[in-house]
Amino acid sequence: MRLGLVIDLDVCVGCHACAIACKEWNASGTIGPLSDYQPYGAEPSGVWFNRIRHYEMDEYPNNKTVNFPMSCMHCEDADCVTVCPTGASYKRAEDGIVLIDQDKCMGCNYCSWACPYGARELDRSSGTMKKCTLCVDRIYDQELPVEERQPACVLTCPAHARMFGDFDDPDSAVSRTVRERGGFPLMPELNYNPTNTYLPPRRKPVIPVDTQPKSGLKESIKQFANKLVRR
């Protein structure tokens, strides 16, 4: 099994609900808490597994805002695991989830240097590195109804921009969607083979911007008068 997420950049509205749901679930999860520093102070900061950034693609009038959620990609060739000197970071053989043993981590930051996606953040209060667990404490929980055995971010997304599934199974919903929509990994040139896959924004008709008719003589006089009159 190779579990991971598909994130649809065409649909994501950038509401940060996935990040909030992630923090809510994982603050009391297996590697919680996720410490906040000065949450109500002048310089609020803290540990998050999931961060959403916002980009603009192309230039006016063809521009488009792309909201960009990012968490651990659970890479196939995860350098964060190979560089870890203590063996705290590990990749599970059975489902490919990359995790950190909080009892072994010495907080040297080396794994965060090796991660190109910024998925790992040091928790200053515990002195250990923390990262997305793919809600490993949810997805196998037999007490939950089957449809709720998914990561918190996927369940909460109001736009259904996130999907969770097995990428090793060619007929799983995630594999089919990636095939049909031309999903892509981030920074493939570094050869980390990230599992999480992003779906590109769809092509949309360009909204014409020159809709106003050419102004005639009457309009010109009006504009000239507007400049003269002091209101």
Next chain:
Amino acid sequence: MHPAFSVIFFTVASGAGFGLFSLLFIADTFKLGGGFTPAQLVIGGLVAMSLIVFGLLSSTFHLANPKNAWRAFSRFRTSWLSREGVFAVVFMPLALVYLASVWFDAPLWLRETFGFLSAVLAWITVFSTGMIYACLKTIRQWNTPLVPANYLALGYASGSLLLLLGAVMAGLDTLPYIAMSALIVSIAAVLKAIYYFWIRSPGLTPTINTATGLTRAKVKLLDTGHTHGTFLTQEFGFQIARQKAGLLKVVVFGLGFALPGLMLVWVFNAQGGQAAAVVAACAGIAGAAVERWLFFAEARHVVNLYHGAQRC
């Protein structure tokens, strides 16, 4: 990258210590300049080992959870950080046996074998220190064989200047030590110059387009999504102005290479000149520290692409 003082001190001090120890072995084997007495060799060896030990101790200060530091020896097979720790620890008993065999006048084969083994391990340990940085694909300025080469050359340059100081203080013939220092310092200077030339344009690097996968148009950051800084901006967001970096490179060459070279001439002309040897050693080590600070400050981690950098 954020330059952490403890890591700078660690790499400079342990590099100088390992360099000094292996050059001390060479000086002992070939009896350079008449050869040190056993007592002088032991003192020199202990100075080198204390530089290494203080460096290693200081490196634990940048750990957020040092109580687990002992576990760092467990991933020898994959992690260069782990290898570096293991090699440094294996070096210690070998070096002590060498110094003991010098002190107690043990048979020559024992002395030479352990001296050679500890000199080789010193070399491997400094190489591993360089590889900690050179193996990271995420930092283009570090991902080059020039990095371990620079670490070795600078460590040995600092060590050779310390050894020259020792030779001057011991009243030996300084000529072979001057020649050794001059050679190693000039190799270090050339390697550093190649490195600085190379990182001016380090070839193909990830861009904001490959980082976001939006490769068909220009991409720019609208919002980072966080109010204040995060761990990522604190650790990787450090930036140095190009002008300041250029100035510091002049300092590296002036303080780290030119001034020690000038002092070598002084020692050569004065046939002694302890003050000049002290200045050479201090300047060499200070130059190496500036070089190390700049090594971190100039490194650009690819995560900066997600925070708006167009290219790393």
